[in-house]
Amino acid sequence: MIVPLIGAVLALLCLGPAAGAQVRDDTQDLLRTMRAELQAERAAREVMATELAIEREARRALEQRVGELEAARAGDGIEDQLRTLIEPGAFETAPARTSFASDFNPAIGVFADSVIEAGNASEKLGEDGDRFSLREIEMDIRAPISPWAEGVLVVAYEDAGAGETETRIEEAYIDLQAGDLLDLDTDAQAKVGRFRAPFGATNRLHTHDLIQTDRPYAVQNILGEEGIVGDGIELTLPVSHRETEDGRGRTSTAHIALVNGELLAREESALGVQADDAGVELDSDSPIFLARWSEFWELDELSDVEFGVSYLRNVGDDAVQTDAGTDIEPEIYAFDATWRSDSDESGVGGWVVQSEVIHSELDFGNTAAGDLPTGDESAHGHYIVAQRQMSPNTYAGLRYGKSDSIAGDAEVTDISPFVSWYPDEFFRIRLQGQHLDVDDSSSGDESVTRVFLQFTWNIGAHQPHPYWVNR
Amino acid sequence: MTINVDPPAPRTAMRIPLFLAAGLLSIAALVGRAAAQDAERIKVVATVPTYAALARELGGSAVDVIVLTRPGQDLHGVAATPSVMARVRDAALVLHTGLDAENWLEPMLRGSGNGQLMGDPLRFIALSDGVPLKEVPSQVSRRFGDVHAFGNTHIWTDPFIVRGMAKRVRDALVAALPHQADAIDARYTALHDRLTHALVRWLTDYAELRGRKVVTYHQSWVYFLDRFGLERVGTIEPKPRVTPTASHLEQLMETMQTRGATVVLREPYQHPDATDFVSQRTGATVLELSTHPGFPEGNGVDGVVEHFEFNLAAIATALGLPVSTPPEDTAPESAAPGDGEPLRQAEGTGSR
Incomplete structure (x- = not known):
């Protein structure tokens, strides 16, 4: 305010009457x-003050009304009678729980999975067998990072066989409430980072959450021993x-995702393993598209069924490349269905029945x-x-499966009975038998019989994510 | 020499799924929140039937109450199925215990797309706030079983605490529905009066419960037992959520006989094997009761007063004590149990 006035005065002095009049007019306009x-x-x-006064008055009237009602109620003496019957401390309000700066620390849960294997797998298939294995330790760290987002980090230490171990980031993503963030009228959510791909019924599950000790061979042989994990973005609609x-x-519910081609080109994927066996290294220069549609139906109070259809394909021709410069164009489909039923409130007699069909088409050029x-x-x-569910803490089951290798000649037929026992919320012991018939046109047929004894336990608060999803 | 057999990937190919994603996001924007809520009718999510009963009794027709557990369901075993998440997606209020009672709630709300609600203390109501907790552990360790870090969370079993909760639910409903404040207040006053009169009658008429000994399956009745002076001499579970062993049950039965405990309280989700075993060996009466309204279904016990009336009458009957009769205008629709018949399993609107 001062500066334009000083400017105007100076202008009047310096520029003479004509210019001064112009500046005076401008100043008047500004004022x-x-x-x-x-x-x-x-x-x-x-207006705001009036509205505030009205609101205050309404609130005061309400408080007065409540006071009147409470006074009227006390008038019949019943409150006094109650005070003679109940300890005085019960009428006091407990102090609020003290918060600490450390409350901002993320929730941490650690899952450890130890497996003892005995059988003839090492002899027949050349796999590591007849051994104790600290198969996986998974650390799950998560916390809200803003009103619209949660950060999740899952670090896994794994037994890589032959005495080797490896540590890797299994998942690391930000889970965004997209509608709230963008102020859109939608409940869509987005994951950005590395995550287990939305494909099929079991790929989303971490190893310790599986209904059996190992993943079904259809998943192992077509997607990967531990399923498929990709870096990219996923929308849940x-x-x-x-x-x-x-x-x-x-x-x-619909899920769509766009992830790097390493989803299939990485060493851990089924295709990566086949390529490694064939003396080829895989790489990727363009992404892979995934989609899943699921239908969830509640059948009655204690049972439901879920159907899902999943689809995966390359976006560019070089989504999966070999070191020889050739491209592999993948297309994978899956259909899955899961039926769950609890026969009573404690779940005893309840069932989980799950089936999945996976089909892949690969164009190797x-x-x-x-x-x-x-x-x-x-x-x-x-x-x-x-x-x-045989008793409150005991479950028994059987898996039957058959699967080709994604790019090989072997066909595996698998029959695996299992019993799981949960002594408490944080510890599980599982015994699983397995009989495999491996039909391999290049190396002949083999029969494998083995037994797994699995111990899975959890350290930490309940918070990270639901335990034992198949209980 | 490297031979590139396949042509290089067209870089524009990536746009297709991106456009597809954008398109689907737009569709989601149209269908995601399909039904706009009536400004005068809100959806209230309650984690347990007690909170749902309070919301219904105070909110009347202004609230659409979704309850996430059945009266006989284990609060730990709630699955965030797609349908449950869809139901909580447009909740205006969530009534929950707080503390570490419902660990599945946060992932459920976040998964539903309504996670932001958790950051609003006027809409995400922890009904344990201000409640003096019992069994606060001096040391937290899984050695003691599945203990709660902040203390025993089964606060809804004490009708006096529930009376205090009603005030908090009333406040939350008035804040959410200011134009219906008078109606909500009137319902609150009526409920408060009924609960206060009932409490005075129960504490007077059931004074003989004081000092009587019972066994519970889990440590879920602590607030109820303390309110009415009942004494718990042991639990079927050796530690919270740990399966009973034969040796523990032997010790428990010895204690029961020494101390004269003749009633065992079991909730519907707790498997009857252990309680039946104890009952056969000691002659104790097993009462299958829920800590929440709505069980047994069809017995007129959907309201909080009727629920406590039913449970107290059942326990008094099992202990051979007279049953208190409610005044005519507040009597539940059905007779209180008096013959010790097995109580039927409830069916509610909970989730799995």
Whole structure:
């Protein structure tokens, strides 16, 4: 305010009467504008003050009404009677729990999974067998990082066989409430970072959450021994929810993801393992697209069924490349269904029945890379597993499955009975038998029989994520 | 020499899924929050039936109450299924215990897309706030079983605490529905009066419960037992959520016989094997009761007063004590249990 006035005075002195008149007019305009703005602001404040006064009055009236009602109630003496019957301390309000700066620390949970294996797998398949293995230690760290986002980090230490171990980031993502963040009327959520891919029924599960000791062979042979994990972005879209006349929910959900081609090109994937066996290294220069649609239906109070359809394909031709310069174009489909039923409140007699069919189509091109095949290769795998709760803490089940290798000649048939016992919330012991018939046109047929004794335990608070998803 | 057989990838190919993603996001924006809420009717999510009963009794037709557990369900075993998440997605209020009682709630709300609600203390109501907790551990370790770090969280079993909770639910509903404050207040006053009168009658008429000995399956009845002076001589579980062993049950039965405990309280989700075993060996009466309203279904015990009335009558009957009769205008629709018949399993609207 001062500066323009001083400027105007100086201008009058320096530029003479004509220029001074012009500046004076401008100053008058400026003053008029500022006065008008000030008046408008004062008016707005008056409106707000009036509204605030009305709200305060309404609140005061409400408080007064409550006071009157409570006084009237006390008038019949019943409150006094109650005070003679109840200890005085019960009428006091407990102090609020003290918070500490450390409350901002993330929730941490550690899962350890130890497996003892005995059988003839080492002799027949050349795998590490007849050994004790601290198969995996998984540290799950998570915390809200803003009103719209949660950060998740899952670090895994794994037994890589032959006395080797490796530590890797299994998942590291930010889970965004996209609608809130962008102020959109949507409940869509986004994951950005590294995450287990939304494909099929079991790929999302971490090893310690599996219903059996190992993943079904359809998953192991077509996706990977530990499933598929990718770096990218995923959107979860709640598509619809409706209730039937008897109040049963019918919910449709879509997931779409775009992840780096390393999803299939990394060493741990089934394709990566096949390429390694064929003396070929894989790389990626473009992403892979995944989508999953699931239908969840509540059948009655204690049972439900979920169906899912999943799809994966390369976006660019070089989503999966060999070091020989050839491209592999993958396309993988899956259909899964899971039925859960608790026969009573304690779940005893309850069932989980799950089945999944996975089919892959790979185009290796016409030029051979190492010992990898050329042309189109398809592989097919399926399994069905049933688990029954035998007592409050004991579950027994059986899995049957059959699967081709994603790019090899072997076909594996698997029968695996298992019993899981949960002595308490944080500890599980599982015994699993397994009989495999391996039909390999290149190396002959083999039968493998083995037993796993698995100990899984958890350290930490309940917080990180739900335990024992298949209980 | 490296031969590139396949043509280089068209870089524009990536745009397809990105456009697809954008398209799907737009569709989600249209269908995601399908039903806009009526400004005068809100959705209230309650983690347990007691909180749901309070919300219904105070909110009347202004609230649509979603309860996440059934009266007979284990509070630990709640699954965040897609349908449950869809139901909580547009909740305006969440009534929960707080502390570490419902560890599944945070991931459920976050997974539903309504996670931001947890940052709003006017909408995410922890009903344990201000409640003096019992069994606060001096040392927290899994050696003691599945203990709660802040103390025993089964606060809803004490009708006096529930009376205090009603005030907090009333405050939350008035804040969410200011135009219906008078109606909510009127319902609150009525409920408060009923609970206060009932408490005075229960504490007077059931004075003989004081000092009577019972066994519970889990440590879930502590607040209830203390309110009415009942004494717990042991639990079927050796430690919280640890399966009973034969040696523990032997010790427990010896204690029961020494101390004269003749009633065992079991909740519907607790498997009857151990309690039946104890009952057969000691002659104790096993009462299958829920700590929440709505069990047994169809017995007119959906309200909090009726629920406590039912449980107290059942326990008094099992102990051979007279049953208190409520005044005519507050009597539950059905008769209180008096013959020790097995109570039927409840069916509610909970989740799995």
